[in-house]
Amino acid sequence: MDAVAATRPDPAGAEPDPAGIVRFDRTERLVHWTTAVLVLVLLATGAAMYAGPISTLVGRRELVKTVHVLAGLALPVPLLVGILMPRRGGGLRADARRINRFDAEDRRWLRPRRAARPGKFNAGQKLNASFLVAAGVVLLGTGVMMRWPGLWSVDLRTGATFVHDWFAIGVALSVTGHIVLALRDPIAFAGMRRGVVPARWARRTHPQWYEEVTGHPADRLAPNPQRETGVRR
């Protein structure tokens, strides 16, 4: 894919870097993949305790429960360690700040059939990331209530189970969508595996970020794709 950028010289000479742009540093990738493994373990063990047909296949409720609880308690560790590392956590902290802020482009992105110029993350990615952080907090809290039930009234325990179930369904849907979109955009997927994306991809899908990084205008390619869908080669 790096060759793609190299063989497409820009008429204005604005294609700055055939080697690509760093999108995620090592810390961010480590945090992403350790968290991904934990989330998949949690979804699998959770499904084994929750969905009848899977429960009947897997059984071993005591073991499944133990693995689920341990993975759940470990869930926040990679992100917290990553974000607290004084020097190596810089990229992660910067991206967290980006995800937090919504500008006019983000609001435009959310409106159907309006061309938008996303920054490093589009509004969908920002909202999804915020949802997942909240879901992690809620699932961990309600999970602790379910695991150590003696401290709570029966109504609160029932409420915790209720909330845990619904947020888990939300996370399952979100993660499924995340994986589907990653598989549909191999360049974005490679960006999380190797950390680097071609400048041309950045320019098309994240034009504001492209400008921020390279100092070159991104608007030559028209029309600007509104969302990151479809495979680009």
Add this chain to the structure above:
Amino acid sequence: MDAATAPPGPPPGRPVDPAPARPTGSPVGRRVVLGLVGLGAIGVVTGARVQDFLERTLGPVIAKDGTGVTALLPFGRFRIYTVTGSLPSRSPDEWSMRVGGLVDTPLRLTYDDLRAMEPTSLTRDFQCVTGWRVSDVAWRGVRLADVLDRAGVAGAARAVRFTSFDGAYTESLTLAQARRRDVIVAYEMEGSPLSRAHGGPVRLYVAPMYGYKSLKWLDGIEVTDRVVPGYWEQRGYDIDAWVGRSNGRDDEAT
């Protein structure tokens, strides 16, 4: 970007993602996180009532849904708990049950033997100690008391112990509990033969107690001189598991 200004680390020549300047725009991300965490907290406080409402209004619809899609929603349905690795399997033809211990005549009952006994039906809620409840489940089988009488209970008997052909699960009742009219050896649920997942071909159903007393895949009844704690009772659950009056819970009685 000038390579000289790039921080150390990445290979030279690759523009590095610079930290954004001052954050601009409104902190929607933070609001979403705080809002959802707040929603979760409200859900924990009100969830019991909401769940109750959903089970009353939608539970009956879901129970009758043949597609199974709504079965994935978290209310109004059974959750299948098994303590062993795989789901035990025994056809009615292969199945038989020992009735032994402190009895006059030890028995081995086949599925047909059980079917030939006087049937009894009852429709009651099923309440799990972990919180879920399924309303108005129709059960059919024979009274445990009738099975015990058929073998004849000896004078020294005080309790009854049950074993499962999953090879691990056990349960116990006092003799008085075992003789209740709402404690049955069940072979039908909701008008159909008991499925494998629900403990078929034959299970125990102890209507007034939490679900863990209703042992699945029943294959042995032993009359004993004392209560032997069952599988979950060895792991901390109450032996006398009356719904609403045990395990620190106050559910409505079934």
